[in-house]
Amino acid sequence: MDDPIIRLDNVEKSFGDFRALKSISFDIARGEFFSLLGASGCGKTTLLRILAGIEQPTRGQLTIDGKPMAGVPANQRPTNMVFQSYAIFPHLSVRENIGYGLVYQKISKAEAKARTDEAIELVKLEGLGDRSAHQLSGGQRQRVALARALVCRPKVLLLDEPLSALDKKLREEMQQELRSLQRTVGITFVFVTHDQEEALTLSDRIAVMAGGKVLQIDTPQGLYERPNCLDVAEFVGTMNLFPAKVTGVDGAKAVAAGDPSGEFAGISAGRPAAVGDTVFMAVRPEKIAIRAGAGQAGRNQVAGRISSVSYLGDRSHYLVAVDGLAAPVAVYLSNLAGQGMVGTPGADVTLSWDETSVLVLDRA
Numbered sequence: 001m002d003d004p005i006i007r008l009d010n011v012e013k014s015f016g017d018f019r020a021l022k023s024i025s026f027d028i029a030r031g032e033f034f035s036l037l038g039a040s041g042c043g044k045t046t047l048l049r050i051l052a053g054i055e056q057p058t059r060g061q062l063t064i065d066g067k068p069m070a071g072v073p074a075n076q077r078p079t080n081m082v083f084q085s086y087a088i089f090p091h092l093s094v095r096e097n098i099g100y101g102l103v104y105q106k107i108s109k110a111e112a113k114a115r116t117d118e119a120i121e122l123v124k125l126e127g128l129g130d131r132s133a134h135q136l137s138g139g140q141r142q143r144v145a146l147a148r149a150l151v152c153r154p155k156v157l158l159l160d161e162p163l164s165a166l167d168k169k170l171r172e173e174m175q176q177e178l179r180s181l182q183r184t185v186g187i188t189f190v191f192v193t194h195d196q197e198e199a200l201t202l203s204d205r206i207a208v209m210a211g212g213k214v215l216q217i218d219t220p221q222g223l224y225e226r227p228n229c230l231d232v233a234e235f236v237g238t239m240n241l242f243p244a245k246v247t248g249v250d251g252a253k254a255v256a257a258g259d260p261s262g263e264f265a266g267i268s269a270g271r272p273a274a275v276g277d278t279v280f281m282a283v284r285p286e287k288i289a290i291r292a293g294a295g296q297a298g299r300n301q302v303a304g305r306i307s308s309v310s311y312l313g314d315r316s317h318y319l320v321a322v323d324g325l326a327a328p329v330a331v332y333l334s335n336l337a338g339q340g341m342v343g344t345p346g347a348d349v350t351l352s353w354d355e356t357s358v359l360v361l362d363r364a
């Protein structure tokens, strides 16, 4: 990437013998909304703290805005952090809390006031400037924390699960606001979350992390359509997995014999498959067609029996038991005009899908 705002080059972090981050290398573009996504304990906060300068890498290089960050303390970096636990002062007013972000900056009183007013407006807290922070709702407190970080006009805003304490409805509202705020100010956001839906909704690109490693970096669509390993496929959305053994390879295309039944053809999305490999043939639930009646098993086609149907208004979710498969196959159907129900629990059905919808995957 040309002139990235952030460059990580083989960054590692150990706490004693424990390797919390293992050889992390990637770039973040200027103005990007970039998310770190992964289960609790995978190293997201540690990576964010290294960007902020609160933590030092054990090995490797971090460059921000073209400058190596080794030895640069947190308060001299062009970054600001919004913490998971807002960390605002309850006894101070909204305005005082936000202005606190400016105490280390050498600017005039008038400039400080103008910037505080601007930040209050950005996060939609107009009229609440003099209110004491302990009189605010959770959502409003989060806005104060955001404004306090923005008032310094950082080049990079680091956000550590900032919405996780909010209830679902408020969280979804704040997601939309955060995204439009980021577009307005044009600052690079590095956003940490363990919530895949949140990451997909907000981000230009997402780094999926597990066990201190980055498994894949891609756009939301790229991660969903082309996960490069089983771990990413299972973490982002729902994936049906058919165990199989590869019998033929032609470029990126692989044919595999299903265990216990059926034959599959699909595309290698990660490591190229080789004949004899034990793999999983992976298909998303909405790519599967379902029709009534037990058809013949064939290539990319299996017979099964409906075990449950959930009607969700715009769509229905089916679970279909297939002989020999441990987990039922999930099938999502859109309830389009004129498209009736396929069947009720107990009914025999045939599932089929296109080979361009099948990914050949194994573990990272």
Ligand SMILES: Nc1ncnc2c1ncn2[C@@H]1O[C@H](COP(=O)(O)OP(=O)(O)O)[C@@H](O)[C@H]1O
Residues within 6 Å of the ligand: 015, 018, 020, 038, 039, 040, 041, 042, 043, 044, 045, 046, 047
């Ligand atoms: N200061 C520390 N000392 C020892 N272990 C730590 C320290 N900070 C984090 N860890 C460990 O590093 C791993 C990653 O932690 P963290 O980055 O907080 O994960 P996440 O934010 O993804 O939940 C965890 O196993 C955590 O216990």
Ligand SMILES: [Mg+2]
Residues within 6 Å of the ligand: 044, 045, 046
């Ligand atoms: Mg964390």
